[in-house]
Amino acid sequence: MEIATPPGFTCRYVDSIGSTSDALKREASDHAPDGTTLAAGEQTAGRGRYGRVWASPPGNLYISVLLRDVGPLQQAAQLSFVAAVALGEAIAELTPDDVAVRFKWPNDILANGNKVAGLLLESGGPSDAPWIIIGSGINLQSHPPDTDFPASDLKAQGALVEGPSLAGAYLAALADWRARWQAQGFAPIRAAWLGAAAHRGQGITLKLSGQEPRSGLFVDLDGDGALLFQPEGRGSVERITAGEVHFPVTAHEAS
Numbered sequence: 471m472e473i474a475t476p477p478g479f480t481c482r483y484v485d486s487i488g489s490t491s492d493a494l495k496r497e498a499s500d501h502a503p504d505g506t507t508l509a510a511g512e513q514t515a516g517r518g519r520y521g522r523v524w525a526s527p528p529g530n531l532y533i534s535v536l537l538r539d540v541g542p543l544q545q546a547a548q549l550s551f552v553a554a555v556a557l558g559e560a561i562a563e564l565t566p567d568d569v570a571v572r573f574k575w576p577n578d579i580l581a582n583g584n585k586v587a588g589l590l591l592e593s594g595g596p597s598d599a600p601w602i603i604i605g606s607g608i609n610l611q612s613h614p615p616d617t618d619f620p621a622s623d624l625k626a627q628g629a630l631v632e633g634p635s636l637a638g639a640y641l642a643a644l645a646d647w648r649a650r651w652q653a654q655g656f657a658p659i660r661a662a663w664l665g666a667a668a669h670r671g672q673g674i675t676l677k678l679s680g681q682e683p684r685s686g687l688f689v690d691l692d693g694d695g696a697l698l699f700q701p702e703g704r705g706s707v708e709r710i711t712a713g714e715v716h717f718p719v720t721a722h723e724a725s
Contacts (some may be wrong), residue, residue, distance in 0.1 A: 474638045476645035478500075479505035483634055488515040490534035491592060491605035497536070498594060498601050504538040509637045516607065528613035530623070531633035535644065537602045543593055546602050548656050548695050549648075550577050550591050553604045555662045556647045557587060560639035561608070565629035571669040574619075575688070577695050577713050579608075580668055581629075584622035586613070609638060619716055656693060664691055669717055674699075677714040688715070 473481040487493055487510040494508050510533075513526030520549040526532055535553075538597075540546035558579050562571045565581070572580040579587040595601040609623035610631050624631050645725045650658050664670060667688075676699055689698040691708055697710040 473509070473641075474504075475507070476642050479507060479641050479645060480571055481507040481509055481533075481637060483509045483637065484629055486510060486528070487532075490532050491603050493589070493595060494536050494603050495592070497587075500601065502536055504534040504536065507533065507637075507641060509533040509633065511633050513607075526607060527612055531608040531610055531636055532606070533608075533637055533640065534603050534605040535641070537648070538595075540598070540600060540602045542649070543600055544694075546593065546600065547591065547658065548651065549602055549604060551587055551656075551659050551663050551695050552647050552651050553589050553644060554579060555659055556643035557589070557606060557608070557640050558666060558694040559647075560636055560644045561587070561624070561631075563643075564623060564631045564636060564698060569624070569627050569629055571697065572666050573663050573666050575691070576695075576712070578619075581622060581624060581627045583668070584613075584627075585609075585617070586622055586624060586627070592721070593601065600677065606640075609693065618714075623703045634669065656695065657669045660691055660695070667691070669715075672673050673718055675716040675718070677716065678710070679713070683716075 473483055475481050490508045490510050499508060506648045512528040513532045517524035534663050554573055558571045558573060569581050569586040574580055578585050590605045592603045594598050607724050610633060611623055611625045613621040613623040672688060675685050677681050684701055684703040687701050689700050692698055699710050700707045712718060
């Protein structure tokens with residue numbers, strides 16, 4: 471299926487695949503160019519963060535993009551926010567105004583307070599020329615039940631969005647925001663992300679690997695994309711680079 475793409479990007483859409491990111495990794499190792507994109511309507515072996523199974527039933531959108539010339543890997547991690555802003559913009563463009571699109575640190579997109587999309591960055595290649603694959607799963611027509619954080623899909627939020635249409639809108643926005651990132655650095659990306667950040671300045675629960683959950687405030691996002699978190703009891707602000715954020719049970723509405 472042909473999908474309109476911006477200059478420098480190509481996109482193949484298939485009905486079903488094991489994993490768009492795994493397939494694209496193989497192509498990256500075989501010298502696929504920057505901007506190569508693979509999208510699917512179903513995955514049979516989808517993965518989320520920490521190797522978790524990502525439910526990938528038919529009718530949703532699963533899309534992975536290969537980016538080269540990403541600079542040092544520490545800086546390239548900012549591409550997660552570049553992609554989030556681009557995908558959020560594309561979703562907002564294709565949905566009614568009453569669908570409030572917000573961002574949840576570190577890599578989730580919410581619609582009316584419910585998770586409808588997530589992103590996963592994976593890297594590879596030689597140390598002097600690494601590449602990044604940005605994998606995304608967007609719930610268009612269905613969503614998994616009984617998740618840790620409330621999930622939904624765009625259809626349930628009153629928006630009928632076709633996968634190929636969203637893929638094209640996302641890539642157009644990604645090309646634009648990536649160009650800004652390359653020309654101006656992280657500052658405009660950070661500003662756009664914070665402009666639609668869920669629960670900024672409000673109470674959250676922070677879960678770090680191997681630690682008990684802690685309550686506190688989502689203070690800000692620093693200049694590298696780390697979460698600035700103030701533990702309950704007015705302790706000193708901590709810089710968090712990896713973890714999971716949850717909102718109070720009584721406050722799932724997007725801020």
